[in-house]
Amino acid sequence: MSEIVNMPMAKALNAGLRAALAADEKVLLMGEDIGPLGGVFRITEGLQAEFGPRRVQDTPLAESGIVGTAIGLAMRGYRPVCEIQFDGFIYPAFDQIVSQLAKQTNRHGGTLSMPVVIRVPYGGHIGAVEHHQESPEAYFAHTAGLRVVSPSTPNDAYWMIQEAIQSNDPVLFFEPKSRYWPKGEVNLTESQLGLHQSRVAREGTDVTLIGHGAMVSTLLQAAEVAAGEGISAEVVDLRSISPIDYGPLLDSARKTGRVVVAQEAPENASVGSEIAATLAEKAFYSLEAPVLRVSGFDTPFPAAKLEGLYLPDADRVLDAVDRALAY
Amino acid sequence: MTLHTEQAPEPVRFLSADGTFAPTPAAEPFLARLDSLTDAHHERFYRDMVSVRAFDREATNLQRQGEMALFPPSEGQEGAQVGSAHAARPQDHIFPSYREHVVGMIRGVDPVNILSLMRGVTLGGWDPTDPKNGNFHLYTLVLGSQTLHATGYAMGQLFDGASGTGNVETDEATIVYFGDGSTSEGDVSEALVFAASHQTPQVFFLQNNQWAISVPVSVQSRTPLYLRGAGFGLPSVQIDGNDVLASYAVTSQFLDEARVGQGPRFIEAMTYRMGAHTTSDDPTKYRTNEERAEWGQRDPIVRFEAYLRARGASESLFTSAAEDAKDLCADVRARTLALEAPDFPTMFEHVYSEEHPRMREQSDWLTRYEASMTEDNR
Ligand SMILES: Cc1ncc(C[n+]2csc(CCOP(=O)(O)OP(=O)(O)O)c2C)c(N)n1
Numbered sequence: 001m002s003e004i005v006n007m008p009m010a011k012a013l014n015a016g017l018r019a020a021l022a023a024d025e026k027v028l029l030m031g032e033d034i035g036p037l038g039g040v041f042r043i044t045e046g047l048q049a050e051f052g053p054r055r056v057q058d059t060p061l062a063e064s065g066i067v068g069t070a071i072g073l074a075m076r077g078y079r080p081v082c083e084i085q086f087d088g089f090i091y092p093a094f095d096q097i098v099s100q101l102a103k104q105t106n107r108h109g110g111t112l113s114m115p116v117v118i119r120v121p122y123g124g125h126i127g128a129v130e131h132h133q134e135s136p137e138a139y140f141a142h143t144a145g146l147r148v149v150s151p152s153t154p155n156d157a158y159w160m161i162q163e164a165i166q167s168n169d170p171v172l173f174f175e176p177k178s179r180y181w182p183k184g185e186v187n188l189t190e191s192q193l194g195l196h197q198s199r200v201a202r203e204g205t206d207v208t209l210i211g212h213g214a215m216v217s218t219l220l221q222a223a224e225v226a227a228g229e230g231i232s233a234e235v236v237d238l239r240s241i242s243p244i245d246y247g248p249l250l251d252s253a254r255k256t257g258r259v260v261v262a263q264e265a266p267e268n269a270s271v272g273s274e275i276a277a278t279l280a281e282k283a284f285y286s287l288e289a290p291v292l293r294v295s296g297f298d299t300p301f302p303a304a305k306l307e308g309l310y311l312p313d314a315d316r317v318l319d320a321v322d323r324a325l326a327y
Numbered sequence: 328m329t330l331h332t333e334q335a336p337e338p339v340r341f342l343s344a345d346g347t348f349a350p351t352p353a354a355e356p357f358l359a360r361l362d363s364l365t366d367a368h369h370e371r372f373y374r375d376m377v378s379v380r381a382f383d384r385e386a387t388n389l390q391r392q393g394e395m396a397l398f399p400p401s402e403g404q405e406g407a408q409v410g411s412a413h414a415a416r417p418q419d420h421i422f423p424s425y426r427e428h429v430v431g432m433i434r435g436v437d438p439v440n441i442l443s444l445m446r447g448v449t450l451g452g453w454d455p456t457d458p459k460n461g462n463f464h465l466y467t468l469v470l471g472s473q474t475l476h477a478t479g480y481a482m483g484q485l486f487d488g489a490s491g492t493g494n495v496e497t498d499e500a501t502i503v504y505f506g507d508g509s510t511s512e513g514d515v516s517e518a519l520v521f522a523a524s525h526q527t528p529q530v531f532f533l534q535n536n537q538w539a540i541s542v543p544v545s546v547q548s549r550t551p552l553y554l555r556g557a558g559f560g561l562p563s564v565q566i567d568g569n570d571v572l573a574s575y576a577v578t579s580q581f582l583d584e585a586r587v588g589q590g591p592r593f594i595e596a597m598t599y600r601m602g603a604h605t606t607s608d609d610p611t612k613y614r615t616n617e618e619r620a621e622w623g624q625r626d627p628i629v630r631f632e633a634y635l636r637a638r639g640a641s642e643s644l645f646t647s648a649a650e651d652a653k654d655l656c657a658d659v660r661a662r663t664l665a666l667e668a669p670d671f672p673t674m675f676e677h678v679y680s681e682e683h684p685r686m687r688e689q690s691d692w693l694t695r696y697e698a699s700m701t702e703d704n705r
């Protein structure tokens with residue numbers, strides 16, 4: 001019998017981290033304000049009290065320092081899990097991530113592994129000031145040597161964080177912060193999918209909607225509205241951004257012939273662009289319409305009062321669905 | 328070899344916590360700076376501190392009432408900020424972090440512009456190229472980044488010959504504000520390297536308010552932080568940041584030394600963030616009431632008020648300062664509530680210096696889309 005518990009993603013992540021800390025004493029959490037405060041989103045709440053200040057560390061305030069020392073700790077056999085406080089504050093660590101972390105295993109000819117996880121609360125919908133609502137996943141998906149994932153449900157968060165920590169490669173773990181608090185069912189007994197598998201979140205036959213992170217709930221909302229209009233939309237949750245598990249995407253595209261890819265991130269050179277190109281290459285003869293993208297605009301993430309216009313919502317997705325169906 | 332693991336000797340301080348004038352030995356070299364201060368200056372210092380404390384509370388309330396995304400209060404740090412802001416000369420450039428509201432106000436920035444950033448209607452708020460804003464540059468939320476910008480700006484002042492002529496009335500200098508937590512960011516160390524290398528006309532003004540959100544300064548440094556500046560070769564001092572006179576005297580002397588060509592300087596102002604880090608923060612999770620109460624005993628406004636009273640300031644100063652602060656708050660509240668979301672096309676403006684095809688395309692698309700949505704809803 002599986003134990004099923006209803007909890008928000010924030011608690012599921014906390015539980016997943018706790019399980020990982022308990023399972024392997026080499027697992028360390030490091031980040032800004034993750035100790036007594038429990039992180040600004042309270043994801044690590046109580047963990048320092050439980051595992052001590054060495055296993056759950058408030059680091060000096062330096063992102064490059066956090067990731068750079070995590071690399072050294074990994075060389076020494078630790079499995080660091082770094083928290084970057086907000087999406088927009090990952091860039092001071094960019095060099096350490098893309099030039100160092102991503103490349104160590106390759107440069108060592110496979111003799112050294114880099115089991116480092118970097119947790120990043122990301123995305124909009126929280127009405128915050130600049131640098132607090134960005135979606136920078138494409139930069140990392142663009143870099144060889146990094147695995148990039150993003151859960152959309154509490155259940156996925158619970159399992160994927162543990163699987164990411166078990167990975168011997170660096171994993172960028174993007175947490176959709178607007179989804180931290182809605183509750184969902186978590187199966188505490190067994191994981192249904194691997195870290196890098198995509199998942200059909202809703203079945204349908206007329207059009208395929210693809211997204212990751214917080215966008216998945218927007219897509220499900222759009223699918224619900226579409227159903228009311230007699231349109232059957234299938235929703236695929238990517239879960240993994242690098243590598244992308246194209247099997248379910250291609251199956252769905254071949255079934256419906258129409259695809260909309262949605263993301264909060266700006267469109268230019270984005271994950272959505274990559275998916276559109278790949279589906280066009282691999283499912284060309286099954287497509288009835290070009291793969292359409294719905295994205296954030298190619299501007300800086302705007303002031304909070306404009307975020308509702310910047311971020312794709314169900315209406316923008318449905319607008320693309322209409323356009324896809326019009327072909 | 329000396330290991331500087333303990334607290335520094337007595338910092339530069341003129342006013343003891345009870346307001347008596349009792350300069351510490353470290354303050355002696357800066358004493359002469361107080362000579363030029365008149366009663367009018369003192370009044371202004373006092374009024375500014377009182378105003379910003381009221382502003383701070385008003386802004387916090389506005390945030391609590393859902394009228395702002397966020398607000399970082401500066402309560403407790405008024406002495407450090409008001410003293411240093413008045414030390415800058417009109418030609419100086421100021422690079423703040425995000426908590427120096429009163430510095431901006433002293434330089435001429437409308438406080439409502441500061442709140443417009445926090446209300447989420449703009450990503451900037453004021454125009455530092457407009458002389459009315461007193462060369463007060465935009466807030467920078469990515470910690471430490473602005474220290475490098477300030478250093479680069481000061482390099483420009485140097486390369487232009489706008490500083491170093493020996494005339495304090497016209498030579499330019501730059502001052503940059505940052506926090507104790509931010510000193511750990513690589514950018515801050517790099518800024519100190521460049522400043523020392525170029526001998527920029529610049530003052531690094533570190534407000535050590537003891538906390539970086541929930542992390543105490545002991546996690547950032549085991550030595551007093553003013554030694555960080557010294558380690559890079561900058562003349563560096565620690566001051567009592569809750570003594571507005573110490574902040575004024577040391578900053579004005581350091582800025583003048585820097586502007587006439589003696590190179591960059593470093594100030595560590597010891598102070599305390601009395602409020603939450605921002606309105607999203609809950610300090611009860613990580614610090615004690617005793618600690619806060621202890622710093623409350625060293626309040627910069629109470630201290631300066633006691634000093635002014637002992638000097639015979641008239642009661643009307645204190646009552647009118649309080650009234651003016653109230654008026655300021657009423658005005659700020661009314662105008663903040665009137666700040667509307669900008670029209671969306673502004674999102675696509677000024678992303679590039681020239682017309683850009685992608686901005687045009689997406690702006691046009693959104694215009695059409697929005698129009699079609701309103702039609703649908705009819
Ligand atoms: C590069 C970067 N990392 C993290 C943050 C999140 N953050 C905002 S303020 C803050 C603490 C800053 O402390 P300090 O420098 O002492 O300044 P104070 O807030 O105390 O004035 C943190 C961690 C940030 N803004 N930028």
Ligand SMILES: [Mg+2]
Pocket residue numbers: 506507508534535536537538539540
């Ligand atoms: Mg601080």
